[in-house]
Amino acid sequence: METFIRNIPKAELHLHIEGTLEPELMFAIGERNGVELRFGSVEDVRRAYEFTNLQDFLDIYYEGAKVLQEEQDFYDLTWAYLTKVHEQNVRHVEIFFDPQTHTDRGIPFETVVSGIHRALGDAETALEMSTGLIMCFLRHLSAEAAMETLEMALPFKEWIIAVGLDSSEIGHPPEKFVEVFDRAREEGFLTVAHAGEEGPPEFIWQALDFLKAGRIDHGVRCVEDDRLVERLRDEKIALTVCPLSNVKLCVFDAMEQHNLKQLLDLGLRATVNSDDPSYFGGYMNANFLAAQRALGLEKEDIYRLVRNSFEAAFVGEERKEALIQELDEYMEGAA
Ligand code: ADE
Numbered sequence: 001m002e003t004f005i006r007n008i009p010k011a012e013l014h015l016h017i018e019g020t021l022e023p024e025l026m027f028a029i030g031e032r033n034g035v036e037l038r039f040g041s042v043e044d045v046r047r048a049y050e051f052t053n054l055q056d057f058l059d060i061y062y063e064g065a066k067v068l069q070e071e072q073d074f075y076d077l078t079w080a081y082l083t084k085v086h087e088q089n090v091r092h093v094e095i096f097f098d099p100q101t102h103t104d105r106g107i108p109f110e111t112v113v114s115g116i117h118r119a120l121g122d123a124e125t126a127l128e129m130s131t132g133l134i135m136c137f138l139r140h141l142s143a144e145a146a147m148e149t150l151e152m153a154l155p156f157k158e159w160i161i162a163v164g165l166d167s168s169e170i171g172h173p174p175e176k177f178v179e180v181f182d183r184a185r186e187e188g189f190l191t192v193a194h195a196g197e198e199g200p201p202e203f204i205w206q207a208l209d210f211l212k213a214g215r216i217d218h219g220v221r222c223v224e225d226d227r228l229v230e231r232l233r234d235e236k237i238a239l240t241v242c243p244l245s246n247v248k249l250c251v252f253d254a255m256e257q258h259n260l261k262q263l264l265d266l267g268l269r270a271t272v273n274s275d276d277p278s279y280f281g282g283y284m285n286a287n288f289l290a291a292q293r294a295l296g297l298e299k300e301d302i303y304r305l306v307r308n309s310f311e312a313a314f315v316g317e318e319r320k321e322a323l324i325q326e327l328d329e330y331m332e333g334a335a
């Protein structure tokens, strides 16, 4: 089973690039930019990763991101992630970035997006991966600030496939961002949103009805509302579930309590993703392995999770079919 999981071709659809910043790279980049961290050592950083909720984590995540200043920093960060998941047979990635975390510190939007985009381009040619970039608005900031960020992104819109919504969920319902998402769709962006991670099922309804989200990031609390489950199933809305993240942020007390298997059995388009792997204890394979062991997932479940991610990917039909064919050939070989 472990070999089967390691080698199966897969896609990652829920990954914050700032959440891949490993402490070693945080220190290396911090040093070359002359940025003082409040942590004394790599070990100090890792020791701080004891979270009891989303906000605990976000406070440290935004702190770490302060070392990122130059285009090359964003390139190095993205490239480190891409080479790592390439070794895990991740064939397609869609990466979130949080421009406001950087522009609010005076880093130009162009610096951020150029570094990430250049690494994604190199992955397409050198690693034969397909890639997409999704710009997230920080929901704890105002709708006006989100609109300004959208305007900054317009000159780069060929590089960005979708917009999303992340950061502190409680107190920041999706409806706050209706106008921004309307404008984003008019400009040709697809839409996704974090909802139902810590927040109630009502926020998932809002993400669908007000933001026209094509996928829901996390969405695990949908099971509290039968009508919502029906809607997600009927409309084949994917849920980008992040097992290790959910346990680390205490959305579930333990992996054994995670509802990933329940979501699959309800016929929902659940997928497995790593969210912020540097902070939550593992990349794609670690997420699959932890969920498989705790929930007793069968090969058929793993296949379904991967297939769901290919079906829900924001790529052209031709690439989608090629990915699914690669998966089916892998399954035939593994049988
Ligand atoms: N930003 C980075 N990771 C996040 C998560 N899991 N939820 C909300 N915002 C985030």
Ligand code: ZN
Pocket (backbone or CB within 6 Å): 014, 016, 166, 194, 217, 275
């Ligand atoms: Zn997330």
